[in-house]
Amino acid sequence: MQTIRRKISIFFILCSICAILLCTLFVNLTINNKFNEYMINTQNKRYERIISFLQETYKREGKWTENSGVELIHEAYMSNYCLTLLDNNKKVIWGMDPNDIRNNLHFKNMNVKEAGIYNSKTFEIKVGDKIAGYVDIGQYSSVLLTEDDVNFKISVIKSIIASGLVTLAIIIIISLYISKQLAAPIKDVANMSMNLSEGRFDTKSTIKSDIKELENLRKSINVLAEKLKNQDIIRRRLVSDISHEIRTPLNILQNNIEAMIDGVFPVTNERLNYLNEEVVRFGKLLNNLNLLKEFEEESIKLNFEKISLKDLIEDIYNDFYMAAENKGIDLILKLDNYSEYYITGDKDKLKQVFINLISNAIKFTEKGKNICISLKYERDKVIAEVKDNGIGIKEEDLPFIFERLYRGDKSRHETQGNGIGLTIVKNILQLHLANIEVVSKEGKGTSFKIYFNIYK
Numbered sequence: 001m002q003t004i005r006r007k008i009s010i011f012f013i014l015c016s017i018c019a020i021l022l023c024t025l026f027v028n029l030t031i032n033n034k035f036n037e038y039m040i041n042t043q044n045k046r047y048e049r050i051i052s053f054l055q056e057t058y059k060r061e062g063k064w065t066e067n068s069g070v071e072l073i074h075e076a077y078m079s080n081y082c083l084t085l086l087d088n089n090k091k092v093i094w095g096m097d098p099n100d101i102r103n104n105l106h107f108k109n110m111n112v113k114e115a116g117i118y119n120s121k122t123f124e125i126k127v128g129d130k131i132a133g134y135v136d137i138g139q140y141s142s143v144l145l146t147e148d149d150v151n152f153k154i155s156v157i158k159s160i161i162a163s164g165l166v167t168l169a170i171i172i173i174i175s176l177y178i179s180k181q182l183a184a185p186i187k188d189v190a191n192m193s194m195n196l197s198e199g200r201f202d203t204k205s206t207i208k209s210d211i212k213e214l215e216n217l218r219k220s221i222n223v224l225a226e227k228l229k230n231q232d233i234i235r236r237r238l239v240s241d242i243s244h245e246i247r248t249p250l251n252i253l254q255n256n257i258e259a260m261i262d263g264v265f266p267v268t269n270e271r272l273n274y275l276n277e278e279v280v281r282f283g284k285l286l287n288n289l290n291l292l293k294e295f296e297e298e299s300i301k302l303n304f305e306k307i308s309l310k311d312l313i314e315d316i317y318n319d320f321y322m323a324a325e326n327k328g329i330d331l332i333l334k335l336d337n338y339s340e341y342y343i344t345g346d347k348d349k350l351k352q353v354f355i356n357l358i359s360n361a362i363k364f365t366e367k368g369k370n371i372c373i374s375l376k377y378e379r380d381k382v383i384a385e386v387k388d389n390g391i392g393i394k395e396e397d398l399p400f401i402f403e404r405l406y407r408g409d410k411s412r413h414e415t416q417g418n419g420i421g422l423t424i425v426k427n428i429l430q431l432h433l434a435n436i437e438v439v440s441k442e443g444k445g446t447s448f449k450i451y452f453n454i455y456k
């Protein structure tokens, strides 16, 4: 198996080698063609120059002699081509030997590959209307290249190869850099998920990336780790809390009953009532846990009907009025008498919601303070609010209050509770497609707002 870094680097490098090879090939072909075109043009011009020189010579001398135009031989020799002057009967006046060129130093300096089969072309030398003679121009390659031409060609090829190599080196460096940029965060996330799978939730992916998808991946795995960590804490707490919740009433019952059996405590009505309260509390806990189990198994059946939230809240208000007054708390009800606040829901379960919220409010509000229950319309929603100015919830507890068996700072209050009330509230409201929001400040109070859909 290959690493992503290696794979990306190889891919980049192969692609760039192909691109460079193709570029080099095309540039080379184009330069070669253009260069050949240019050289053929130069050659044609040379032919024209030789012919017109010989025409001028004939015009000047009126006939061909052995010296007519011989000065051309030197240049021809130096430039590796062969000249032969013929009269109008194609009789040789003077001529060069092609073998002389072969042995010539300039010819050897020429690109040897260019030197092939000897070819010659015969051109007419016209003076006026009549043909004065012929000149035969021969050479060993289709296009004659001088040493400078060959050097020019070689240096162009060299620069193309050099630029190709430099480009390749740059691409290798860039590809190594980019592949590292891609691979490092992925590797980090992979390591982190390994840690998570082994139960090490305290890890965090820290290698940031400027690639949107990778950054999103990093952030989401960090969120996942945070959630798993919280779940883990809650799970551990759940086990210890459940055993604690069950052990405490059991111990009280056991100790008291043993004391009564041993005759240490007399069996009085008062003591039996106290023990009964513990049994009731124990029973409530088991009922709540059972209810929670039903929610979690989604086996709970709701009985939906049109209900008036106003009636429901008024009933609960009356039930709690005395309990609040006994604690010295002012329980206020704020509703519009002409509205019924109809919604669709399960009456018993919604009662449970408000009972839990109001009993919490009473539990966590001190004497002399107040609790306000209100209902109002807002666009297509009915908003029910239970607001107190009690002890409030610590900021760090807020995100967890709806979790199973989560109880805020226990040392602050000795009130009984088992941290299930709000979990049940949340589960019931979810089935009603209603949202619940909590705003709380320690020492200032708490407000729970529920957003129900209006009955249509």
Ligand code: ADP
Pocket (backbone or CB within 6 Å): 356, 360, 361, 364, 388, 390, 391, 392, 393, 401, 406, 407, 408, 409, 416, 417, 418, 419, 420, 421, 422, 423, 445, 446
């Ligand atoms: P409990 O049985 O402990 O009341 P809940 O699930 O009903 O369990 O509540 C969870 C925690 O939320 C409580 O332990 C408490 O810390 C906090 N809480 C709930 N309602 C209030 C409130 N009105 N004021 C202050 N704290 C609250």
